[in-house]
Amino acid sequence: MTAGGLGAERVEPAALGRRALLRGVLLGGATALTAVQITGCSPSQSSGPAPESTERPDAAASPGQRVLLAYFSRPGENHSYGGRTNLKIGNTEVLAEMISERIQCDVHRIEAVDPYSDDYNETVARNVREQKADARPAVVDPPSSIERCDTVLLAGPIWNVRSPMIMSTFTETYDFRGKTVHPLTTYAMSGLGTTERDYARSCPGATIGEGLAVRGEEVREADAQVESWLRRVGVLRG
Secondary structure (H helix, E strand, O other): OOOOOHHHHOOOOHHHOOOOOOEOOOOOOOOOOOOOOOOOOEEOOOOOOOOOOOOOOOOOOOOOOEEEEEEOOOOEEEEEEEEEEEEOOOHHHHHHHHHHHHOOOEEEEOOEOOOOOOOHHHHHHHHHHHHHHOOOOOEOOOOOOOOOOOEEEEEEEOEOOEOOHHHHHHHOOOOOOOOEEEEEEEEOOOOOOOHHHHHHHHOOOOEEOOOEEEEHHHHHHOHHHHHHHHHHOOOOOO
């Protein structure tokens, strides 16, 4: 897994072998985000092609766009700079907080009905089972609608090269036609992984915009990287 949970939230099956462990996650305070039940989207402060498309929009987002930030994050035992550390706040949640502090957006935390274990190895094993079964873990209190949102920021860790299967549960619940979707990940080794391709498949009719990948161990120092990306994709202005 990579950031947001395991080793910066990296979860890899034993069959693939243990990759070199990365350096440790910097411990730092971060205020936990409060999940917001979404029935609509707020306009961005400073102010979206066809299924399977990964085309990125040429123009910056409009001043009145409404933004939803939906994220999944797992605290607990994680890989960290060659060892392991226990995260009170998952790396993806730290990233989501940075974003929500900089733009006006609705925030929804994606949570599993059957919570993922704090134990790294148990989560690795569960992730392997879910990927092999192409599972769709049930989600707690999903938003009733995302119809009024123009832009959706989908944030999660990378576990064994892709987003956790619960992200597919979320994306397949809604109609993303006409919206712009930006993948965000926290990772140990795989960057955005397969998120752009996966979201293009599970969000038919959406434009898949530029993504952001932040190494889990470095997320607490990623302020400049996050701000630059927000400005580049047009949701942060001024």
